[in-house]
Amino acid sequence: xxxxxxxxxxxxxxxxxxxxxxxxxxxxxxxxxxxxxxxxxxxxxxxxxxxxxxxxxxxxxxxxxxxxxxxxxxxxxxxxxxxxxxxxxxxxxxxxxxxxxxxxxxxxxxxxxxxxxxxxxxxxxxxxxxxxxxxxxxxxxxxxxxxxxxxxxxxxxxxxxxxxxxxxxxxxxxxxxxxxxxxxxxxxxxxxxxxxxxxxxxxxxxxxxxxxxxxxxxxxxxxxxxxxxxxxxxxxxxxxxxxxxxxxxxxxxxxxxxxxxxxxxxxxxxxxxxxxxxxxxxxxxxxxxxxxxxxxxxxxxxxxxxxxxxxxxxxxxxxxxxxxxxxxxxxxxxxxxxxxxxxxxxxxxxxxxxxxxxxxxxxxxxxxxxxxxxxxxxxxxxxxxxxxxxxxxxxxxxxxxxxxxxxxxxxxxxxx
Numbered sequence: 058x059x060x061x062x063x064x065x066x067x068x069x070x071x072x073x074x075x076x077x078x079x080x081x082x083x084x085x086x087x088x089x090x091x092x093x094x095x096x097x098x099x100x101x102x103x104x105x106x107x108x109x110x111x112x113x114x115x116x117x118x119x120x121x122x123x124x125x126x127x128x129x130x131x132x133x134x135x136x137x138x139x140x141x142x143x144x145x146x147x148x149x150x151x152x153x154x155x156x157x158x159x160x161x162x163x164x165x166x167x168x169x170x171x172x173x174x175x176x177x178x179x180x181x182x183x184x185x186x187x188x189x190x191x192x193x194x195x196x197x198x199x200x201x202x203x204x205x206x207x208x209x210x211x212x213x214x215x216x217x218x219x220x221x222x223x224x225x226x227x228x229x230x231x232x233x234x235x236x237x238x239x240x241x242x243x244x245x246x247x248x249x250x251x252x253x254x255x256x257x258x259x260x261x262x263x264x265x266x267x268x269x270x271x272x273x274x275x276x277x278x279x280x281x282x283x284x285x286x287x288x289x290x291x292x293x294x295x296x297x298x299x300x301x302x303x304x305x306x307x308x309x310x311x312x313x314x315x316x317x318x319x320x321x322x323x324x325x326x327x328x329x330x331x332x333x334x335x336x337x338x339x340x341x342x343x344x345x346x347x348x349x350x351x352x353x354x355x356x357x358x359x360x361x362x363x364x365x366x367x368x369x370x371x372x373x374x375x376x377x378x379x380x381x382x383x384x385x386x387x388x389x390x391x392x393x394x395x396x397x398x399x400x401x402x403x404x405x406x407x408x409x410x411x412x413x414x415x416x417x418x419x420x421x422x423x424x425x426x427x428x429x430x431x432x433x434x435x436x437x438x439x440x441x442x443x444x445x446x447x448x449x450x451x452x453x454x455x456x457x458x459x460x461x462x463x464x465x466x467x468x469x470x471x472x473x
Contacts, residue, residue, distance in 0.1 A: 065148065066109045067155025071118060076105040079118045080140055085173045086379035087419075089136040089221070090120050093293035093378075097286070098122055104133075106159065108141070108152045117141035117152045123165075130166040130454065136221055143174040143193060146201050153205035153451075160453040167458045168451040170207065171221050174198065175443040181427050181436050184224075189444065198446055207449040214425025222422025223447050226432075226440035228407055230416045237404060240437045244400035251349070251396050252313055254304045255405050256369075262300050263287055265369040269302075269388035276391055287374060287386070297377040299409050302369040303398030311353045318346040352395060359392060371398040375406045375418075382410035383419035403438060 077092045088094055095103035101122035108117035119139030124132045135156075141148050153170075160168045176198065179189035199209050216222045236242065256262070267284035274281055291298050325339050357365065370393035374386040384406050389399055403420070410418040420435050423442065452458035 064111050065116070065151040067151065067159070068107045068109060069104075069155075069159050071105040071107045071115075073105065075115065076107070076118050076120065079107070079115050080120070081379035083118075083140040083379070085137075085140050086381045087137045087173055088376045088378045088381065088383050088385070090138045090140055090173070091378040092120070093297075095120060095122065096293040097289045099289060100124070101134075102131075106156065108148060108155065116145075116148055119152070119156070121156075121168075126166055128457075130164055130457070133160055133165045133168040134220065135168065135170045137171055137173040139170075139172070143172065143198070146197070149201050150205060153202060153207060157206050157451050157453070160451060165453045166461060167453055168207075169220070170202075170449045170451075171219065172198070172446060172449070174445065176446050177444040178441055181432065181440075181442055184442055184444075185427055189442070195446055202449045205451070207451045209446070210448040210450060212447060216422050216424055219448050223445050224423045224425050225443045225445075226420040226423055226435045226438075227443055228418045228420060228438055228440050230411045230418075232439070232441075233407060233411065235408065241400060241404060244397040245404060247397050248303075248401045251305065252310045253396060253398050253401060255301050255398075255401055256304050257405075257409075258300050258302055259291060260288065262302050262369075262372070263291070265302055265367070266300060266372045266374065266388065268367075269369065269372050269390060270386065272390050273388040281386065281388075290374065290376065294376050294378075297413075299375040299377075299406065300372065301375070301402055301405055301409075302372040303396075303402055304368050305370050305393060305396055305398065306368065307353060307357060307365060311350065311357075314346055314349050314353065318343055318350070321346065356392065370396065371402055373399075373402045373406050375410065377410055377413055377415050380414065380416045381419070382406075382413075382415035382417070384421055387421075399434075407438070 073092050080086055080090050080092070092105075095101070101124050104121040104123055106119055106121065107115050110116050117139050118141075119135050122134045122136070124134070126132055139152055139156075141152060143149060156168060156170075174193050176193045176195050177184075177189040177191055183189045202209065210219070213219060213223065216224075237245070263284050266287060270281050270283075270287075273279075287300075291300065321339050321343050325336055325343070328336050328339075367390075371389035372387070373384050375382060375384040384403075387399065387402070407418050420438060420440055423432050423435065425444075450458075
């Protein structure tokens with residue numbers, strides 16, 4: 058079935074193949090508008106819709122996730138979609154009108170859309186100084202949505218105020234330096250010094266990754282996902298998913314560090330008074346090795362016998378789709394905080410994405426205040442920050458929609 062709107066035809070059911078072909082090649086491609094994502098979100102029902110021009114060409118598409126509610130109603134969510142040219146307001150308008158009409162017909166309570174179109178971009182400093190570049194006029198975007206009956210849900214700075222963060226940190230291939238410089242290079246060398254290795258694993262790494270996620274949840278007081286969820290990601294994306302874990306073998310690190318110290322001491326003894334500058338440099342390295350050995354000893358004392366057998370102390374899960382790649386999950390064991398394995402994992406994730414055809418790598422969302430520790434860490438990878446407009450709601454059942462939002466606000470308030 059389809060509905061004619063001006064010069065465009067809204068299609069209420071695209072085939073998976075046609076949607077996937079369109080979405081993968083689109084400039085705004087992202088994992089939330091990928092067909093495998095619907096497999097990951099198993100508790101939601103996918104609906105793929107689009108818009109054709111007068112020649113029958115697909116000019117817009119969106120993957121809607123539909124969640125069943127009480128009374129036979131559903132909640133429709135369109136994350137980081139629809140995919141279209143947002144400069145062409147007639148296409149956006151036709152798509153939104155078609156979407157609203159379909160929602161009414163199919164018993165949706167309301168539709169929530171988070172368009173991927175960035176309204177501003179710049180470095181973190183640009184945003185902090187109020188100098189970010191405008192890419193798309195927010196007033197124009199709001200007007201297009203309003204004309205189709207969608208209400209803007211305000212420009213929040215808090216990541217928790219929207220389902221998906223409004224601010225995303227992107228590393229672009231054309232500006233990525235490899236080998237990296239500055240603090241990244243320094244911390245990669247530290248990883249070598251601590252004998253940290255990264256391992257690209259599949260299902261065999263899920264238990265360790267899930268354990269790291271649980272530690273992160275407990276430390277930050279948040280809820281993320283469980284092993285079954287990560288398994289669905291690996292199953293859905295296959296070779297387009299990367300599960301990378303940082304391996305740190307404490308007994309081996311101690312043994313190799315002790316051996317390095319012994320060799321330094323022997324070299325100092327052999328030099329004697331013949332090369333005082335060289336001896337001083339070697340002595341400084343001995344002091345550094347002693348610090349490492351003291352750290353290893355303290356770490357070993359803080360762990361149980363079972364914990365000391367845990368091989369992995371940090372991990373990331375990344376996904377590629379089209380020219381886009383994203384790292385939606387990262388976790389670490391705070392007991393190993395002195396070992397900067399996350400620097401190595403971030404770098405390996407970026408390299409993996411670019412080596413496999415992506416031209417941008419999303420490090421994930423940021424708070425809009427840009428003053429938290431995560432923002433400071435991500436800033437060292439010199440990301441471009443993209444700001445989106447946030448969420449727009451269409452109330453297909455206005456009265457019930459108001460009741461539902463009131464209940465949601467009360468639920469969030471009680472959770473705090």
